[in-house]
Amino acid sequence: MTAPAHTRSSADLIRAEEPVLAHNYHPLPVVVARAEGTWVEDVEGNRYLDMLAGYSALNFGHRHPGLIEAAHRQLDLLTLTSRAFHNDKLAEFAERLAALTGLDMVLPMNTGAEAVESAVKVARKWAYEVKGVPDGQATIVVAADNFHGRTTTIVSFSTDETARSGFGPFTPGFRVVPYNDLAALEEAVDDTTAAVLIEPIQGEAGVVIPDDGYLAGVRELTSRKGCLFIADEIQSGLGRTGRTLAVEHEAVVPDMLLLGKALGGGIVPVSAVVAKREVLGVLRPGEHGSTFGGNPLAAAVGTAVVELLETGEFQRRAADLGVGLRDGLTELVGKGVVGFRARGLWAGVDIDPSVGTGREISERLMREGVLVKDTHGSTIRLAPPLTITAEELAGALAALEKVLK
Structure with missing residues (x-):
């Protein structure tokens, strides 16, 4: 993807929202301007792996x-x-x-x-x-x-x-x-x-x-x-x-x-x-x-x-890649993860509070180029597009392991 041309920075756009948008959300401080497949770009052209997929609205990736x-x-x-x-x-x-x-x-x-x-x-x-x-x-x-x-x-x-x-x-x-x-x-x-x-x-x-x-x-x-x-x-x-x-x-x-x-x-x-x-x-x-x-x-x-x-293709992908997701999360239990629940390409991951809150872990992952979202304090949700590759999934899990240390 080619980074779009913008005259306003992410920080400027976030500040501009404050007085004119109702405060009914608390988004991560990333301003997405372009997306394709499993990846999004912010206004500065930084790339992020989308591991939330619009709360499953983007099961087939961005701009399928x-x-x-x-x-x-x-x-x-x-x-x-x-x-x-x-x-x-x-x-x-x-x-x-x-x-x-x-x-x-x-x-x-x-x-x-x-x-x-x-x-x-x-x-x-x-x-x-x-x-x-x-x-x-x-x-x-x-x-x-x-x-x-x-x-x-x-x-x-x-x-x-x-x-x-x-x-x-x-x-x-x-x-x-x-x-x-x-x-x-x-x-x-x-x-x-x-x-x-x-x-x-x-x-x-x-x-x-x-x-x-x-x-x-x-x-x-x-x-x-x-x-x-x-x-x-x-x-x-x-x-x-x-x-x-x-x-x-x-x-x-x-x-x-x-x-x-x-x-x-x-x-x-x-x-x-x-x-x-x-x-x-x-x-x-x-x-x-x-x-x-x-x-x-x-x-x-x-x-x-x-x-x-x-065709059944996406159901099979979720089932097959879900095995890798569960295996990767199992390896992190006791290393900053206290437990998780997963089915297919969907997981709730409970973070050890001594390592950080769900929000803090989400922000650390954002800085590593991976986007997730927290819920209920100490839990983060993983729900990538079903188009994600095994390599991309492994990269997200490696980033999670890194920020938990």
Whole structure:
């Protein structure tokens, strides 16, 4: 990559943001101006290996040529009609996404939080019209330490006080149980329960992987109790864990599947609720919508993403390279790493507090040319593009070993 010409330095641009941007993020002090594949460049032309991939929004790397070509082609034709009219790209996107996931119908939206909000509405509607829950009494059971977004409804069932504090009053109708606890889930589900909403792997919590059998247990319990199983795979889905979906590690098919991030290829925001026909079929015209949801540009890029996943190449890469990731992290346990959790090309790494906080380790890695992000104080997350090479992955692990010393 050729460094772009800029008249303002990274420091100047960071200072310029301070008075005009809301302070709802605490980014690392790097100003990215150009990217390709697994690498990004700042405005001075310094190169960094991206080991975060936009929280899995960039599963296929920056500016994947097939996705960029699909976007360019569609930009020359049509970008938006709203859903007031049909467009010629939406049917194929829905057909192929439903086939990829083994479900029946697609509700296209834009952001991950919109997909979650949509699922909440659909689950409640289903509870009243199909299950027969009295109007206004539907409940949804969620897991502690969840992360499903930051809208008012979603933070109402968050256990993260940073996300909740100062944003009440909160939306009722949710019950929180410990993650990975089937007994607690069994106790919480009753005749009013519309759905159980969980992440198959909790990403923001630090890549928390449940015990073997947990997801199958959730599926069995929800089927037996007559409520829906909603799997939020916005971060874990679309190849990240070595399978198309994380629920596939236990051969589980949920009633509703939530997708986002990588579905837009790192180009446009694309999310979707994918569900069984008898679930999404409760929606009727006028009851839910989105001006940009299912727009032709998003549908064209989304279809190109599905086409990449249909080959199985990226799922295999994540599984194969994930072995090297786990082996490399195992070597660091006791050398500044106190533990880690990994599946495919996704890991939460717990740093020994005596070595540094997660933020400090992230900043040290940035100075070594590797970009990661911290969460929950002492944990860093690794989620590189699935296009990363074994050599690049080894280089990132070597940099981590260096900054831990």
